[in-house]
Amino acid sequence: MALALTYSTSHTLVRMRLAAFRHALKDQFRLSWIVTGGFVGLVLAGGTIWVAARGDNDVLVVVLAVWMLGWVVGPLFAGGGDETLKPEYFTMMPLPPRTLSTGLLVAALAGVAPVISLIALLSLVIAGGNVVAALVAVPALLLQLFCFILASRLAVAVYGVLLQVRAGAVIAAIVNAFILAFTAQGWALIVAFVSTDVQGTLAKGARIAPSGWGLVAVEAAGRGDWLEVLAALAGLVVLGVLMLLAWSALLVRRTTASRAGGKVRRSLSGTDPRSGAAAKELRSWTRDLLYGHKAVFAISYGLFFCMMPLALGWKAMLPWAGPAAVVMAAAMSANLYGADGTALWTTLMTPGANGPDVRARQRAFLLVFGPITLAITLLLTWWSGYASAWPLVLSVLPALLGGAAGLVVASSVYAAVPTTDAHKRSGNPLNSGENEGETMGIVYVMLVLVASTCAPALIVALNVGWWGVPIGVLSGVLAWWYFGRLAIRRLDKKGPELLTLLRHGRSPAEQAKKTAGLDALPKWKRTAAGFCLGFAAIPLFPQAVVPAIFKLTGNDDTRSWFLALYQTGPWQWVVIVLMAALGLSMYAFGGLTYYRAKKRAPGGSVAAVAG
Known part of the structure; x- marks a missing residue:
């Protein structure tokens, strides 16, 4: 009976998942993201198969570890992964937790990413070297794929639990920042490791990791060591069962945990519209865990991005940690009004509140990121010992701060993306609605726009040194004022339309x-x-x-x-x-x-x- 229920549930969820996928293909924006991601994934899968064809299993096992790492951390940067079928949708249905989790797991196979990963795991068949090892590779790659997907789902579930508490949100932000910085600057750590001749150690560590157990089974089959084959395959089965049980338990917590309202610790102390709006915005940055998560992430990313080259003894990037943090903070805050959702109603219904609200958001952004990025810039520039970097970074930083504070509010009213209201967030705080691709597009555009605001100051500083500082301050103030003015005018003219968009999509x-x-x-x-x-x-x-x-x-x-x-x-x-x-x-x-x-x-x- 239980098996029949599990099969029926899985079959229904797969059909729902495929129907949602067909619907997504009708959206040209989402289709472009799917096509681009699929193309990049196929290229990487082809590279994995090429490594296997070369017969270098030490490199292959490290590549497979990177694939599993991508499954674990990828969803953390993509709005919590693909949650077309949210567990909350099935709360009222009489489904046992393991039946629901199994059905959701099977439904997760109906997507582009699992197919691409399956193609990459065909490298295990090639790595076998003989027919017997190739036959063992078939169950090994299937078990390996299930472990990849389960690890992804479990990581998102654990991450969601961490984001429910302040300390967990900070830890998760630091880990995420390190991983993202590693994708850009990891070459320094890799070169440092290679220069110390630890390639063999990396390969051994990758074989010990679960991502390498499938290859271990295939290699053992090629040698005729059937005890090791059974041990590796049994390890994948046991690991998959344990992750499924853990995920089921977290699903129960997610769909049944009560969310009591927070106790008001202190009322707002504003005495006029400007001070009231400023107090409200500062409370958002200090009390909303997602706001705090984004702030810690941006600062940590700037530090990791510019400090990783220290592994090679290179200090030239240290002065740029503060500016890098500002650019990332602006990109993470690009949908500021969109994140408010229907709470925008309170601003629109208050006469004359649009101007103070926009300026308060700008001041809050500067108060949150200005002092800390300035301290980071001064400290790390002094540590780097590059005297020529002083006029550059002190010219660029004020320009970026002003440009970021202006573009954040302008982009969030001109290109707002509807997201889930704060009081309606699911048990996965990473998932903010059905427009994650559009949100990521705005993030990428903001990275370019904010970085370009420092161009005049940087050009002047490169040519005439310290004269770039007043140019940076002036351009920052002008950008703060002008883009803020555009945002105020847009709210005055299109505020009701913006609220309708945020409420109904x-x-x-x-x-x-x-x-x-x-x-x-x-x-x-x-x-x-x-x-x-x-x-x-x-x-x-x-x-x-x-x-x-x-x-x-x-x-x-x-x-x-x-x-x-x-x-x-x-x-x-x-x-x-x-x-x-x-x-x-x-x-x-x-x-x-x-x-x-x-x-x-x-x-x-x-x-x-x-x-």
């Missing part, structure tokens, strides 16, 4: 209007535009901007993965210019493609479509 008619111009484009052009917008930052920033800064500041010792710095003489500048032109061309092609498509949409203007 976009109607089918608005969705059709939004994508009408894109639908008329050939698929190859839509895909190419999405690819260009997603990857244009690679040639523009790490391959052009960063090497140019190194050249201008006289740092000729670091090459890393910067292609231009491996050239000689004037060819370095030639490569820098070509990479910058490539990145800008990709941005121009992608941006113009989407802009012209929206202009052709019904309504005749970008403003009509965005509104």
Whole structure:
């Protein structure tokens, strides 16, 4: 009876998951994300199979460990992973926790990521070397895939529990920041490890990790060591069962735990609209765990990103930890009004509150991130010992702070994304609604926009030194004032429409209007535009901007993965210019493609479509 119920539940959930996936394919924006992610995943899966074909199992086991790590940490940066079927949807149904968790696990297989991971795990068949090992690889790769998915679901569940308490939210933010910084700067740690000849140690550690048990079973089958084969496969089975039981227990906690209201510790002390709005915003940053999580994440990311090269004894990036934290903080706060949801109603219903509210949000952002990033910048610049970095970072930091404080409020009213209201958040605080792809798109755009606000100050500082500081302060103040003014005007003019969007989301008619111009484009052009917008930052920033800064500041010792710095003489500048032109061309092609498509949409203007 229990087995029949489990089968019936799994079958129904799989059908629901596939139906939701077919619906997602009708949204051109989500489709572009799916296609781009699928393409990148297939490339990585092909690389994994190529490693296996070379016969280097020491490298293969490390690559498989990276795949499992991606399953564990990937959802933490993608809004809690794909939760099309939320456990809360089935709270009122008489389903045992293990039946529900098993059904959700099976339904999770009906997606793009599991298929790509299955392709990558076919490397175990190739790594076997003979027919017997290849036969053992079949159950090994299936068990390995189930462990990948279970590890992902369990990590999200544990992370959700951590975000329910302040200390857990801080710890989770620090861990996330380290992982994300490692994806960009991990090369320094890897080079440091390789230079100390620990490749063999890494391979041994990867074989001990659960991600390597499938390969261990295949290698043992090739040697005829059947006891080790059984031990490795049994280990995967036991691990999967334990993770399933743990996940089931966390699902019960998530769907049954009561959420009592918090006790008011102290009333707001504001005496006028400005001070009242400022007090409210500061309370949001200090009491809302997701706000605090984002703040700790941004600061930690800036520190990790610029301190990882210390593994190689390179201190040149230390002065830039503060500016990097500001850029990341702005990107994480790009949907500030969207995160408020229907709470915007209280502001709109108060006469004359739009201006004080926008300025209060800007001041709160500066109070939260200004002092700490300034302290980090001063301390780490002094530690680095680079005297030439002082005018650069002290010019860039005020420009970035002002630009970030202005763009945060402007982007959140001009490009707000509907999310789940704070009082309706599910047991997975990472999941903020059905528009995670759109939210991530705004985050990427904000990274570029905020970084560009420091360009005038940086150019002046590079050419005339300390004169860049007043330019940075002036540009920061102007950006703070101007973008804040735009946000106030937008709220005064389109406040009710914004509230309707945040409350009900976009109607089918608005969705059709939004994508009408894109639908008329050939698929190859839509895909190419999405690819260009997603990857244009690679040639523009790490391959052009960063090497140019190194050249201008006289740092000729670091090459890393910067292609231009491996050239000689004037060819370095030639490569820098070509990479910058490539990145800008990709941005121009992608941006113009989407802009012209929206202009052709019904309504005749970008403003009509965005509104």
